[in-house]
Amino acid sequence: MEILELIRRPWPWYVAGPLIGLTVPTLLLIGNKSFGISSSLRHICAACLPAKLPFFTYDWKKEVWNLFFVAGVLAGGFLATNFLSNPDSFNVAPDTVAALQAFGVRDFSGLMPADLFATEHLFTMKGVFFFVIGGLLVGFGTRYAGGCTSGHAIMGLSNLQWPSLVATICFMLGGLAMTHLFLPLIFSLVNP
């Protein structure tokens, strides 16, 4: 099956990007829903631990579509990895490989660096930085900003919302600061 071969190879940006962009009109037209993923984290908090906080006191059941959506994303990740996996080896840009090797990253064979994203690192300094602190920043930051890459960079910019442009620029600035200023320090702590 040649078509299956093609699907199993990594998809180029000009296929993936438009498909992601089409999520915006799809969600609008099938149910008047605005695209955004980080809201799901808020709905889970509102459903499980609202603690009488005003921020979590709203009708989350009206937004339950968002939880169906992220459950689908999880299932899609499972399907793609288990049934449509890439037959070729994974390639990382040589300059990125060189920069990360200098920090002590050794394994470039998978989508995630096995040096970091393994269960045995959970209760080490690696776990503290890459899972716990990283996760806190993602959850706190997206809610403080009122959205993430999907809600601001894709949905907001698609609707020409300038606050979303401000947010997107700040996402990039924060990422650049982490990559070029803080990651070298963090790696010197976790890979001494």
Add this chain to the structure above:
Amino acid sequence: MFHPLPTAQPTGQLTQPGSLPDCDAPNNQSIPESWIGNLKYLLVGVIFGVVFVKAEIISWFRIQEMFRFDSFHMYGVIGSAVVVGLVSVQLIRRFNVKTLSGEAVQITPKAFNKGQVYGGLLFGLGWAITGACPGPLFAQIGSGYAVVGVTLLSALAGTWLYGYFQQKLPH
């Protein structure tokens, strides 16, 4: 003092100074969704998750390449997604395309507050360290990186902490 908006209010509109929208990715459909109806979003999510994995957007390395300007891939993905989204929204407006249930499409405007700067910077820091925004977190877990479940729990804790401190934070 922050007062939650009554749920009848259109979401996302600032009705009083300092108040914040009910939901950033709102459901603007007036008729409630049935349980079966919600399966539509599950299906869209599945396709979305497959794209995330197949285009390797969930890869920590791809995010590093982006922030190191070593690859065009992520810029191409996000850029072309925005162009397609933009053209789609324009077409929906121009031709007044209705939703499946016959309603006019409503998109809640985003109101500016300083949180988009402070929160945006904080999320950016987290994006580069975890290699994931919230969408890829779910796809990574589905892909078998069980340890990312800890990142997700941490992100939930971060969301909850924002809710706890919201009234004390500058907006």
